[in-house]
Amino acid sequence: MEGNLVSPASAQVVCYFDAACPFAWLTSRWLLDVERLEPIDLSFRIMSLSVLNEHRDIEPWYREFNDRAWGPARVCTAAELQHGTGILRELYTALGNRIHVQRNKDYSAVIAEALDELGLPASLAEAASTDKFDEPLRARHQAAQDALGEEGGTPLVTLNGATFFGPVLSATPKGEEAVRLFRSLKTLAEMDAFAELKRARGALDFS
Numbered sequence: 001m002e003g004n005l006v007s008p009a010s011a012q013v014v015c016y017f018d019a020a021c022p023f024a025w026l027t028s029r030w031l032l033d034v035e036r037l038e039p040i041d042l043s044f045r046i047m048s049l050s051v052l053n054e055h056r057d058i059e060p061w062y063r064e065f066n067d068r069a070w071g072p073a074r075v076c077t078a079a080e081l082q083h084g085t086g087i088l089r090e091l092y093t094a095l096g097n098r099i100h101v102q103r104n105k106d107y108s109a110v111i112a113e114a115l116d117e118l119g120l121p122a123s124l125a126e127a128a129s130t131d132k133f134d135e136p137l138r139a140r141h142q143a144a145q146d147a148l149g150e151e152g153g154t155p156l157v158t159l160n161g162a163t164f165f166g167p168v169l170s171a172t173p174k175g176e177e178a179v180r181l182f183r184s185l186k187t188l189a190e191m192d193a194f195a196e197l198k199r200a201r202g203a204l205d206f207s
Contacts, residue, residue: 010039011186016047016144016156019076019092020069020107022204024155025100026169028092031157033178040182044088046080047144047154048073048137071107071128072099077137078127079120090118162189171205 015031017024028044035042050070058066072095079087094114098104111125127133144156152165164185173181188194 010041011160012158013040013042013160014045014147014158015042016045016147016154016158017092018047018049018069018154019072019095020065020099021049021154022100023168025096026172026204027155027157027167028096029172030167030169030178030181033172033174034182037175037179038182043085044092045085045144046073046076046088046137046140047156048141049154051138051141052145052151052153068105068107072111073137074127074130074133075111075115075124077133077140078124080140081133081136082124083120087118087120091120094118157185159186159189164189168201170202 013031015024015028017028031040031042034040048069050066050073053062053066076088076091076095079091091114094117095110098110098113099107104110107128108125111128112122115122115124145151147158147163148156148165149163155166155168157164157166167181167185172178188197
């Protein structure tokens with residue numbers, strides 16, 4: 001453990017993600033860094049901005065983003081159905097490194113490369129362009145919304161049974177800073193009266 005932080009009891013943490021969302025990516029990387037330093041049980045689950053915004057009146061640029069985001073979400077769903085929920089951690093990382101770090105927005109190439117990296121069947125890429133897996137994707141998305149108790153975007157984080165929209169980050173805290181943020185969130189999760197806290201977002205930093 002870095003610094004003088006004292007390790008608390010293990011926490012159960014679920015990160016609900018849409019692979020195309022840059023804010024979910026930063027939050028997920030923060031939780032993975034926390035996992036190195038804290039005794040947390042971290043798992044990943046799918047939600048979908050495409051499903052969330054399917055019937056909403058949104059800006060054209062955001063509509064285009066949501067329409068394209070179906071592909072990675074469908075592939076993640078197909079992979080989970082065929083290979084188990086545990087595959088989501090590695091698949092999300094493989095997809096996200098290309099989408100968010102390398103800034104590759106050619107999702108067809110991104111999906112093919114990610115599947116190849118993990119030794120997963122190339123045929124999973126076919127899920128991106130079909131609605132075959134939309135019913136289970138919608139069910140997974142609804143489970144995320146049910147955990148929050150209302151409609152919410154990504155990321156959603158459940159900590160010891162309390163689900164938050166966020167934390168929404170503009171950069172990924174590391175080391176002791178990551179742990180301090182996590183423990184602050186844990187304190188809020190333990191307070192039934194706490195509902196919401198928000199401030200303006202800064203520019204995204206993937207460094």
